Amino acid sequence: MTMDGPPNQFESQYPGTTWASMAMALGLRLYGPTGRYEARATFKTLKRRMGPLFDTRHQPNLAPFALWMYGRHAVPHAGAAAAADETIEVIVAAQRRDGDPPFFTAVVARIDPPLFVGLEAWRNIGPHRAAPFEHGSWAPERAKSILDAARIPLEALATAAEASALLHDSTVTATIPRVAQDEAEIAQLLDATTTVAARLAHRRKEIPKEPGEITQEQAWAAFASSAGWTFDPDRMELSGTCAGARMRVALEGEAMRVLTWVLVEFPGRVGLQLAITKQHGPSFLNAILGYGSLPTGDVMFDEAFSVRGHPAHDVQRLLWHQPFRAAVDDLGRAAVEFELGDSHLFVRYLSPLATEQELHRLLDRVGVVTTTFFKNAPGMQGPYR
Numbered sequence: 001m002t003m004d005g006p007p008n009q010f011e012s013q014y015p016g017t018t019w020a021s022m023a024m025a026l027g028l029r030l031y032g033p034t035g036r037y038e039a040r041a042t043f044k045t046l047k048r049r050m051g052p053l054f055d056t057r058h059q060p061n062l063a064p065f066a067l068w069m070y071g072r073h074a075v076p077h078a079g080a081a082a083a084a085d086e087t088i089e090v091i092v093a094a095q096r097r098d099g100d101p102p103f104f105t106a107v108v109a110r111i112d113p114p115l116f117v118g119l120e121a122w123r124n125i126g127p128h129r130a131a132p133f134e135h136g137s138w139a140p141e142r143a144k145s146i147l148d149a150a151r152i153p154l155e156a157l158a159t160a161a162e163a164s165a166l167l168h169d170s171t172v173t174a175t176i177p178r179v180a181q182d183e184a185e186i187a188q189l190l191d192a193t194t195t196v197a198a199r200l201a202h203r204r205k206e207i208p209k210e211p212g213e214i215t216q217e218q219a220w221a222a223f224a225s226s227a228g229w230t231f232d233p234d235r236m237e238l239s240g241t242c243a244g245a246r247m248r249v250a251l252e253g254e255a256m257r258v259l260t261w262v263l264v265e266f267p268g269r270v271g272l273q274l275a276i277t278k279q280h281g282p283s284f285l286n287a288i289l290g291y292g293s294l295p296t297g298d299v300m301f302d303e304a305f306s307v308r309g310h311p312a313h314d315v316q317r318l319l320w321h322q323p324f325r326a327a328v329d330d331l332g333r334a335a336v337e338f339e340l341g342d343s344h345l346f347v348r349y350l351s352p353l354a355t356e357q358e359l360h361r362l363l364d365r366v367g368v369v370t371t372t373f374f375k376n377a378p379g380m381q382g383p384y385r
Contacts (some may be wrong), residue, residue: 236251237251259351269310
């Protein structure tokens with residue numbers, strides 16, 4: 001995205017110090033995002049893009065679209081739907097875009113636990129302001145029951161949001177068509193989004209689970225018991241260790257679909273500036289466009305994955321290890337998102353990994369990757385450093 005006018009003009013109009021003072025007044029902290037805000041992203045995905053905690057004293061004039069606010073916001077007037085002191089995770093992101101208006105601010109509240117109905121509900125604010133929220137879901141009756149329970153706070157949300165109001169399985173979002181300059185304005189949106197998020201999460205807990213959900217919950221509980229992991233059935237999230245690495249596996253719902261989210265945090269850094277991702281197009285075309293990948297000699301692997309790192313010969317030597325390459329291939333080939341780096345592995349699948357056997361297979365492949373990295377490593381440094 002590009003903006004009109006020189007950067008210093010934008011920064012003087014929307015100084016980072018103003019954004020920082022608003023965050024402080026709201027009890028939120030600033031982070032330097034590593035990726036763009038996307039309206040349909042899950043809250044987990046947005047949190048992964050938040051980047052490191054940011055100190056505006058080092059760059060006081062940094063434009064606010066380069067910073068996100070994050071923290072917890074107290075739910076107002078929770079009533080019977082939640083505890084009086086309930087707080088909800090929130091993100092505030094200002095963004096540039098092509099078109100009119102060129103800037104907007106999004107305020108996002110987390111629905112926790114997620115709804116798991118593949119919800120996408122929206123209301124574009126305009127001449128039809130009184131129109132009801134439109135929505136789609138793979139479970140339309142349950143989705144309608146959930147939304148009906150939040151009818152009054154949804155109306156308040158639509159009133160507060162000047163551009164659009166969006167709901168997904170894990171997020172409630174309100175947007176305004178400008179960079180927010182007033183903490184009171186953001187506070188109003190935080191109140192509206194967190195009230196809806198609390199009401200939706202509370203209503204979802206009241207709805208009995210479907211037979212398929214119960215079957216998967218039992219399978220995940222059985223896996224957790226056999227692997228010595230922790231299982232949160234409300235959030236459908238597993239957490240534990242594998243070959244010394246910390247690992248989390250969770251379901252997350254997007255519009256009309258459910259995915260499995262896998263995050264592995266290795267016990268150290270490999271030290272190769274490693275980046276293995278899925279190829280987005282034929283490998284020869286990527287090479288022509290300048291997106292070179294280190295060849296491994298395995299044609300099928302090289303067509304499926306992009307490999308980068310330094311020193312190149314050390315990275316290639318790592319990939320010549322056939323069990324490691326096979327584990328990466330098995331983990332990544334069916335993934336919609338795959339990222340293997342120096343210190344982490346992140347994968348998303350368009351599948352709920354519904355059986356205990358699938359989870360044990362996942363654990364086995366992650367174990368191969370981790371032990372290949374660190375089997376000979378004093379002080380948790382990678383053997384291919």
